[in-house]
Structures are given as C-alpha cells and as structure tokens.
Amino acid sequence: MTSQHDDQVTFYEAVGGEEAFTRLARRFYEGVAADPVLRPMYPEADLGPAEERLRLFLMQYWGGPSTYSERRGHPRLRMRHFPYRIGAEERDRWLTHMRAAVDDLDLPPHLEQPLWEYLVRAAYGLVNVPEDAEPPVINRSFTITSRDRRDGDEGETIRVSLS
Numbered sequence: 001m002t003s004q005h006d007d008q009v010t011f012y013e014a015v016g017g018e019e020a021f022t023r024l025a026r027r028f029y030e031g032v033a034a035d036p037v038l039r040p041m042y043p044e045a046d047l048g049p050a051e052e053r054l055r056l057f058l059m060q061y062w063g064g065p066s067t068y069s070e071r072r073g074h075p076r077l078r079m080r081h082f083p084y085r086i087g088a089e090e091r092d093r094w095l096t097h098m099r100a101a102v103d104d105l106d107l108p109p110h111l112e113q114p115l116w117e118y119l120v121r122a123a124y125g126l127v128n129v130p131e132d133a134e135p136p137v138i139n140r141s142f143t144i145t146s147r148d149r150r151d152g153d154e155g156e157t158i159r160v161s162l163s
C-alpha cells in the first residue's frame, strides 16, 4: 500500500477495519464484565448486545459501514446515557478499560492518538453528574418560627427561616 493510498483510506480501514473494532469492543467489555462499578450499570444480563452496539457505533463513527444507524437510528449518545449515572468514577473506569483495549490493538501513534483523544473527549462529554455543582442544601441552620400542632404530627406545619 503506497503512502498516497494511505492518505485516502478511511480511519476505519487504516486501523484494520471491522476486525480491529471487534477486538477493541471485545477487550473493552472484558474489562466492563469484571468491573464492580460498571457491570451493574448494564441493564442486560448478557453484555454481548451492548458490545455489538459499541462496536457498530465506533465502526460507523470512523468511516466504516453505517450498520449502527440502520439498527439504532441517530446515535444521540448523550441522551442514551441519561438513564445512567456517569460521574468521574464511571468515566475513569470506562476509560481505563478502553485504554487497555486500545493498547491491545498496538496501533502506530498517528492512528492511536486520534482514536484515544476522541474516546477521552467522548467519555468526558457523557458525564451527566455535575461534579462541581453544589450539593443540595441540607445542613443549613434554621430557626423554627412557628409550629402548628393542631392536626398532630401528620399534618403539622412547621415554618422555618433559613439563615
């Protein structure tokens, strides 16, 4: 293969086509299967279908066949991840298993780097827990300003002023 030809192939073809993405997804899901935090997040007992969705998505993203969208429609990944709590820990575990899977492909740096940078960016972009948001206010001090006990505990109205 000449270097001129190299420039024209899709990233998908350059990394080794379907076989490479199959290995990537399989190796990644081996990590997930053994991960005590990530494994329970997957709703299906069988990780096989999830592995297939990730595999097809990545193939499509990098210029391979668009089987993913034929089966699943528009990826809308952020929306599809909303049901799952993805904080820094989930993201970092996901990336740890993906790192191992990428390493396994043993790609040259000019291919490995864009692949890895994309995966990191995508994983950070799917975090849906505002890590740096202030926690809910539950420990503020308050003063009871009035208390209505006429209906007993059940319907009691307690008015407080927060300070």
Ligand code: HEM
Pocket: 038, 041, 042, 043, 049, 050, 051, 053, 054, 057, 072, 077, 080, 081, 084, 086, 090, 091, 094, 095, 119, 122, 123, 124, 126, 127
């Ligand atoms: C940041 C940490 C992440 C966690 C914890 C996570 C977790 C999950 C879970 C629990 C599912 C549902 C399993 C299924 O039914 O397929 C899922 C689906 C999926 N994830 Fe992630 N994910 C993460 C990041 C990513 C990233 C970075 C990508 C893409 C680069 C990705 C691509 C997908 C795809 C394609 C699906 C299947 C969507 C569908 O067609 O329903 N995920 N993910």
